[in-house]
Amino acid sequence: MSTKKGKIGVLTSGGDAPGMNAAIRAVVRTGITRGYDVYGIRRGYNGILHREMDLLTFKDVSEKLQHGGTFLFTARSAEFREIEGKKKAAEICKEMGIETLIVIGGDGSFTGAKNLSKFGVNIIGIPGTIDLDIAYTDYTIGFDTAVNTAMEAIDRLRETSNSHERCSVVEVMGRSAGYIALWCGIANGAEEILLPEKFDNNYDALLEQIHKNRELGMTHQIVVNAEGVGHSDELAKKIEDATGIETRATILGHLQRGGSPTARDRFYASMMGAYAVDVIDQGRKNRLIGYKNGKLYDVDVDEAFAMTKSIDEYEYEIARVLGTRE
Numbered sequence: 001m002s003t004k005k006g007k008i009g010v011l012t013s014g015g016d017a018p019g020m021n022a023a024i025r026a027v028v029r030t031g032i033t034r035g036y037d038v039y040g041i042r043r044g045y046n047g048i049l050h051r052e053m054d055l056l057t058f059k060d061v062s063e064k065l066q067h068g069g070t071f072l073f074t075a076r077s078a079e080f081r082e083i084e085g086k087k088k089a090a091e092i093c094k095e096m097g098i099e100t101l102i103v104i105g106g107d108g109s110f111t112g113a114k115n116l117s118k119f120g121v122n123i124i125g126i127p128g129t130i131d132l133d134i135a136y137t138d139y140t141i142g143f144d145t146a147v148n149t150a151m152e153a154i155d156r157l158r159e160t161s162n163s164h165e166r167c168s169v170v171e172v173m174g175r176s177a178g179y180i181a182l183w184c185g186i187a188n189g190a191e192e193i194l195l196p197e198k199f200d201n202n203y204d205a206l207l208e209q210i211h212k213n214r215e216l217g218m219t220h221q222i223v224v225n226a227e228g229v230g231h232s233d234e235l236a237k238k239i240e241d242a243t244g245i246e247t248r249a250t251i252l253g254h255l256q257r258g259g260s261p262t263a264r265d266r267f268y269a270s271m272m273g274a275y276a277v278d279v280i281d282q283g284r285k286n287r288l289i290g291y292k293n294g295k296l297y298d299v300d301v302d303e304a305f306a307m308t309k310s311i312d313e314y315e316y317e318i319a320r321v322l323g324t325r326e
């Protein structure tokens with residue numbers, strides 16, 4: 001059954017992020033309220049290619065808001081990366097009558113969406129990634145929950161580290177983005193932070209600083225290491241060998257992606273989901289939804305891709321000022 005305003009498809013793609021469910025719920029409920037049929041597509045872009053989609057009702061999205069993960073499932077689709085995959089996806093969207101596709105995902109998912117738009121599918125992107133690595137927006141769904149999860153874990157590590165007078169290397173997620181590491185660096189008062197965007201592989205300087213800190217009376221130290229720098233076990237061994245300080249490595253891994261979303265993630269995911277539908281309703285095409293300077297906004301997908309973002313120099317400097325001893 002189709003209403004006069006047409007069909008919207010919604011999918012989640014890339015790594016799951018807490019708050020994705022809240023965004024889907026908002027898309028469905030706002031979509032229905034504004035007069036659209038909303039189809040939930042399962043398993044990211046694979047779900048288009050395999051026609052895995054169902055019409056969603058108000059009731060279908062009950063009891064989802066408070067849960068992490070994504071009830072639509074997610075995937076990293078190799079087939080969709082190929083031109084043929086995108087062509088096929090566009091044909092299926094047309095055949096199913098899906099005029100607009102709402103993609104909730106990260107930078108990779110948005111690259112896919114941008115490319116799909118060139119085949120005539122109207123795409124709207126909602127930033128959903130714990131990595132916070134999308135240039136046009138200050139906020140991405142899931143980052144707040146993930147960074148709070150990592151922060152709590154590091155607080156716990158600090159207690160055991162302190163009791164044993166050890167050094168702790170803790171690896172947080174971010175293969176090419178250091179935002180979780182930067183935020184934990186400041187929020188946990190880490191003595192050292194290693195970010196993929198910044199670390200110059202000068203291990204000698206790092207080891208010297210750790211040694212100096214101990215001489216200055218620091219009984220324990222936390223080194224927050226981003227996944228993109230990695231090799232945490234090796235680093236722990238290097239520290240122990242070079243400084244004599246007993247050192248342990250902890251890789252927080254995928255536990256940072258799970259968990260009930262924070263109020264902030266629920267709130268902005270809900271607002272972005274609703275806003276995405278209203279952008280469609282107002283006839284704007286191929287837009288990405290963002291949050292900047294305290295406001296929701298939407299930007300043309302090609303314009304958004306021309307923007308770049310890097311670690312804020314001042315935040316990075318202060319993280320180091322606050323963590324380093326004399």
Ligand SMILES: Nc1ncnc2c1ncn2[C@@H]1O[C@H](COP(=O)(O)OP(=O)(O)OP(=O)(O)O)[C@@H](O)[C@H]1O
Pocket residue numbers: 013014015016045075076077078080081082105106107108109110111112113115128129130131
């Ligand atoms: N260049 C591309 N062309 C077409 N599709 C792409 C491209 N890059 C990524 N995608 C699609 O988007 C999916 C998700 O991308 P990716 O694995 O980079 O995650 P993401 O969306 O950046 O999320 P996160 O980084 O939070 O895990 C890919 O598996 C692929 O299907």
Ligand SMILES: O=P(O)(O)OC[C@H]1O[C@](O)(CO)[C@@H](O)[C@@H]1O
Pocket residue numbers: 014015016129130131173174175176227257
């Ligand atoms: O779940 P996967 O495929 O191991 O991906 C891990 C990657 O996904 C992210 O968690 C983002 O979703 C990155 O920080 C990390 O590098």
Ligand SMILES: [Mg+2]
Pocket residue numbers: 014106107108129131
């Ligand atoms: Mg990404």
